[in-house]
Amino acid sequence: MTFPAFSSSQIDPRARGKELGTHLRDRIAANYAGYTDLFAVAGATPEQVRAWAERALEASADWAPELAEEMTGIAAGSGLEPWQVAVVNARTEILAAIDATGHGECSTSVVLPESGPPRTVQTWDWHDHLREAPMLWELEPRPGHVVRTFTEAGALAKIGAATSGLGVHFNILRHDSDTDDIGVPVHLIARRILDEAATVAEAAEIARSARVSASTVITVVTASDEGNDAASIEISPAGVAVIPPEPDGVLLHCNHFHDAALAAGERHATSRPGTYDRLRHLRDHVDDLRDPDQHARALAMLSHAPDAPVCAHPDLTQPLNQRWETLATIGLDLPAGHLRVHQGGPCQVTEATWRTF
Missing domain, CATH: 3.60.60.10 (Penicillin V Acylase; Chain A)
Incomplete structure (x- = not known):
């Protein structure tokens, strides 16, 4: 077994994100759903998660506009909303907001x-x-x-x-x-x-x-x-x-x-x-x-x-x-x-x- 791999052909951030999102549409959606389940078990409401993700997207756009564009492109390709892709990228921030910890880690x-x-x-x-x-x-x-x-x-x-x-x-x-x-x-x-x-x-x-x-x-x-x-x-x-x-x-x-x-x-x-x-x-x-x-x-x-x-x-x-x-x-x-x-x-x-x- 091995992890799936993808090589982008696009250099423009939004186009690169859309290409990735289109190619891995189902896997990205499943990952978002997995984090939705994780945050719910850890005690966050759907409204909190969305608000936190939207803030993460705003902070990203201010700090690295091209990376925010890439997330928006991933959303377009995968059929998700930009804030939902931000959930995946900001999962560490959301877990910190919930004050979640665990025994495992790297x-x-x-x-x-x-x-x-x-x-x-x-x-x-x-x-x-x-x-x-x-x-x-x-x-x-x-x-x-x-x-x-x-x-x-x-x-x-x-x-x-x-x-x-x-x-x-x-x-x-x-x-x-x-x-x-x-x-x-x-x-x-x-x-x-x-x-x-x-x-x-x-x-x-x-x-x-x-x-x-x-x-x-x-x-x-x-x-x-x-x-x-x-x-x-x-x-x-x-x-x-x-x-x-x-x-x-x-x-x-x-x-x-x-x-x-x-x-x-x-x-x-x-x-x-x-x-x-x-x-x-x-x-x-x-x-x-x-x-x-x-x-x-x-x-x-x-x-x-x-x-x-x-x-x-x-x-x-x-x-x-x-x-x-x-x-x-x-x-x-x-x-x-x-x-x-x-x-x-x-x-x-x-x-x-x-x-x-």
Whole structure:
């Protein structure tokens, strides 16, 4: 099994969105319906969800008009309203507005070796009823600049790599400053970084330019003839912090803030401390995470610890907003501008299950 993939032929944002929406009409509609169910179980009313999504669309149009145009195009192609496509793109913001948290979530490892390209791997955990949401998307935001992203149907980006030699990993965070005064969706920040940035500093500048209402961490990695670089850009309404690698070139992140000032407002780990245990697992296996072979790095992520699994499987006795599954394991091939993707968690990885996109 593998995720569906689509390569856009259009450069104009609205036309590109319409093309994607037309091609993946049913999957985008199903993803929207899945989020409608999730928000309802988490306690949001349909009126709240629509109002929040409309605010997200307005904030997006102010901050990145071309990305708002792309969402409008997706709506036109898929038969949804623009605010419904905004629901998918602003799902992190809506969950923050509801004040929803969960045991699952993603773990990221980046190693900058003394020679050779960066070595990265991430698990992507999400709700099991949305396991059909992921897709792979190749697009050309401007002539000659190609972006490839693992995302959800209808969402503009998530984990990705660009032919500029830059890539991003993506983990959710929660902060006391998160609010229902909806701002720019963090998924759009990841997309603008992939579209526009060539360096960690440029990525951080893009992140700082957005007024956000929810928190996340975008780990940016670059490879060039001048050398490799990386940083975890922690984003919250309280501010943006840039976390560099350790002196040995290792950069690990789960679902809690590392910046001391932002950590004072930590929300996710106060009720879900398993994120600290997942980070300890990564640190304990850092020698394997240095391996140049991505298959070996993925196996280093394998942990089914009961309260802090890096490789998660859903507890079907729980309501859908508390069921978590590792839906993908992903690494970046930055010199080539590609992703290497496995559908599922590290316990299901074999040499044959990797797909280069």
